[in-house]
Amino acid sequence: MNVKEAIEKRKSVRNYDSRPLPDETIGKLREFMEEAESPFGGKWQLALQYEGDEFDPSFSPGTYGVIHGAKTYFLVGHDPEDINAALSAGYAMEDVVVKATMMKLGTCWLGGTFRKSAFTAAENFEEDVKLLEVVAVGQAAKRSGMMNSLMRTMAGSSRRKPVEELFFETQPCRYLGVGNRWRRPLELMRWAPSSNNSQPWRAIVHGDRVDFFTAREGDMAYIDMGIGLRHFSLGANDAGLHGEFRKMESVPTPDDWVYVTSFFRDGYDD
Ligand SMILES: Cc1cc2nc3c(=O)[nH]c(=O)nc-3n(C[C@H](O)[C@H](O)[C@H](O)COP(=O)(O)O)c2cc1C
Structure with a gap:
């Protein structure tokens, strides 16, 4: 899958296969995260947290029922006072999202529907960098799920402005x-x-x-x-x-x- 196909095919996935991702896949995701850059400056940081890692072996974050089955998340941190930091965090993280899509993985950005306290890897963020969004990543489940249909309908996700x-x-x-x-x-x-x-x-x-x-x-x-x-x-x-x-x-x-x-x-x- 090339970049154009990945961007055209991607849509938010909220229902995941609950088996943990293989180590090799986690390694690739980490590589994508470490390569991610931005021309916009500001203070921003990405982190990866998954079930069984060094932060919290029983990692099972709450998303108010929006995401099912995901065991792996990217944490997106930036300085809330700085619009350049927000531009950077979005720009860098989306590079990882597109690359993950090219590997046929599903993703979903979350800005509101997640409980911050479960994402303990954010404790390592630098001063002024706050955890403001997360991105779920994993194999999509066979069925997309009721909650996904509901969220898609509410946001009108299938449509774009002309x-x-x-x-x-x-x-x-x-x-x-x-x-x-x-x-x-x-x-x-x-x-x-x-x-x-x-x-x-x-x-x-x-x-x-x-x-x-x-x-x-x-x-x-x-x-x-x-x-x-x-x-x-x-x-x-x-x-x-x-x-x-x-x-x-x-x-x-x-x-x-x-x-x-x-x-x-x-x-x-x-
Ligand atoms: C910064 C950001 C925050 C988002 N926050 C949420 C969220 O809290 N809960 C949710 O279900 N979807 C969330 N979404 C997903 C959007 O609803 C979705 O991207 C949009 O409706 C377009 O649908 P698509 O991603 O399937 O193309 C978020 C997306 C972005 C980019």
């Missing part, structure tokens, strides 16, 4: 053309997971530069933005559109949106 509501060219009332080179990476951003499926990401393309905005602030908006930006950069890389994220001093910003960052294609000078 491209015409999210991505624009030159100005926020001009639709992004079907042939535009950024369309593919932006489509992959569109399929990213977000809290309550809120899809806060918006983008305006200016030739070789793409400006990104959030249509929502607070709570998990910047984690969601980090997740979407990782899908975008994986898609851009896949399409041979190499470049880097850089925040500009100021860009024209539509009412109700907040400017987050820009992606500059290599060799392009603003």
Whole structure:
């Protein structure tokens, strides 16, 4: 499975096969976590906790009945006062999620429905880094489960906003053309997971530069933005559109949106 297929196939899994993951799989997940990087800075950290590890051999975290059978979780920590740290944590963790999907594992981000006290590996986080999200990972069970259907219906998880509501060219009332080179990476951003499926990401393309905005602030908006930006950069890389994220001093910003960052294609000078 390549990156594009993984992003298109991924959906949140809430019902897992309760057998522990093989050591080899845990080793791979740890490798993905250690490789994960972010260009956005801030204080953030990831950790892996599973049944039988050194933190708590009887690890059995509470998720208010939302997740069934998962024995392995990533812990996502970041400085709650810093939006760059939230962008970074979302960006880095989503890289692991996409790689886990390529290994045919299921995942589910949790921002609300988990009991922090069970995730003891977070005690090793640095100062100012707080456990704010976790991601369940494992083999999906054969049946997706009632709770999963309920959560998916409540969040409208199968749907995404149309491209015409999210991505624009030159100005926020001009639709992004079907042939535009950024369309593919932006489509992959569109399929990213977000809290309550809120899809806060918006983008305006200016030739070789793409400006990104959030249509929502607070709570998990910047984690969601980090997740979407990782899908975008994986898609851009896949399409041979190499470049880097850089925040500009100021860009024209539509009412109700907040400017987050820009992606500059290599060799392009603003
Ligand atoms: C930051 C974040 C937090 C989330 N928190 C929860 C949660 O607390 N409980 C839950 O059941 N799903 C949670 N989700 C999953 C979303 O509801 C899901 O990603 C969205 O509805 C889109 O569905 P999909 O992931 O199947 O594409 C969260 C997702 C993200 C990205």
